Amino acid sequence: MSLDFISPEAIQELAQQYGYWAIFFGILLENLGLPIPGETVTLAGGFLAGNDQLNYWYVLAAAASGAILGGTCGYWIGRYGGWPLLLSLGRIFRVKEAQLEEIRRQFSENAGKAVLLGRFIALLRIFASPLAGIAEMPFLKFMLYNVAGACAWASVIVSLAYFAGQVVPLEKLISLASQFTIVALLIVVAWIVVPLWLESRKAKSIETVSQEPAGDSE
Numbered sequence: 001m002s003l004d005f006i007s008p009e010a011i012q013e014l015a016q017q018y019g020y021w022a023i024f025f026g027i028l029l030e031n032l033g034l035p036i037p038g039e040t041v042t043l044a045g046g047f048l049a050g051n052d053q054l055n056y057w058y059v060l061a062a063a064a065s066g067a068i069l070g071g072t073c074g075y076w077i078g079r080y081g082g083w084p085l086l087l088s089l090g091r092i093f094r095v096k097e098a099q100l101e102e103i104r105r106q107f108s109e110n111a112g113k114a115v116l117l118g119r120f121i122a123l124l125r126i127f128a129s130p131l132a133g134i135a136e137m138p139f140l141k142f143m144l145y146n147v148a149g150a151c152a153w154a155s156v157i158v159s160l161a162y163f164a165g166q167v168v169p170l171e172k173l174i175s176l177a178s179q180f181t182i183v184a185l186l187i188v189v190a191w192i193v194v195p196l197w198l199e200s201r202k203a204k205s206i207e208t209v210s211q212e213p214a215g216d217s218e
Contacts (some may be wrong), residue, residue, distance in 0.1 A: 011037060012170055015044040019054060020062040027063055031070025032077075033126050038066070039157065046161025047170045060158045067119065067150035071129040075142055078133025108135035115145040119153035 015022050023045040030038030045059040111132045118128035132142050161173055 011040050012044045012048070015041055015048055016053065020045070020058050023059060023062040024066040027066035028070040028073075031067060031074055031126060031129065033074075039122070039125075042154070042157050043161045043173055044170060046158040047173065049158070050162040050164075050166045056158065056162055059162075060154055063154035063158055064151050067154060068147055071115070071146045071150060072143070074126070074129030075133040075137075075139070075146070078130030079136065080133075082130050082134035105135075108137065111135050111137045112141065112145045115142060116149040116152075119149040120156070125153075 023042050026036055026041035027038035029036040042059075042063045045054055045063065046056075048054040049056040049059045114124065114128045115132055115137075118124035129142075129146065161170075164173060
């Protein structure tokens with residue numbers, strides 16, 4: 001997730017000045033929900049590696065380890081404090097506990113995919129791990145998907161910036177990554193919201209029919 005008020009030049013300077021630590025802490029803090037452009041800093045790291053200013057493998061290791069640790073922290077936050085917080089938010093937005101339980105059940109069935117594929121989508125990258133904790137996904141199973149997703153994400157992002165950065169400016173790379181993130185996020189939102197909306201309409205329709213007075217019997 002990138003921040004519009006931080007220019008690509010400033011991000012590149014940050015990666016140059018603090019190197020692998022900027023990449024590690026950038027993605028770690030982003031995974032913890034802080035407004036840090038972790039993915040953008042990682043792109044900058046791969047870009048600098050492609051220009052021989054940083055080492056490709058160290059950039060990859062910093063990105064993957066930051067993502068793994070951030071995801072693990074997010075899981076335990078969700079496991080021990082996420083459900084009470086979700087219930088509180090549900091009361092604020094008038095969402096019944098039974099509905100939240102159903103959402104948690106549905107997420108639990110797809111938690112592995114969310115943790116693995118969510119690495120490539122802003123917001124889901126932040127919330128997938130806490131939601132896995134809320135859904136009480138077994139920790140060892142979570143770590144399997146967490147490590148696999150973090151390594152796959154880091155490999156794609158760093159390699160993309162490493163090779164493409166030799167012919168494409170960093171600003172263009174960040175712009176393309178942001179556009180992909182927005183499209184992917186819209187697809188995920190539609191995938192979640194549309195079924196819930198259809199289910200809600202079906203429930204209201206059934207309720208309306210059940211409340212209609214029965215016709216006179218002959």
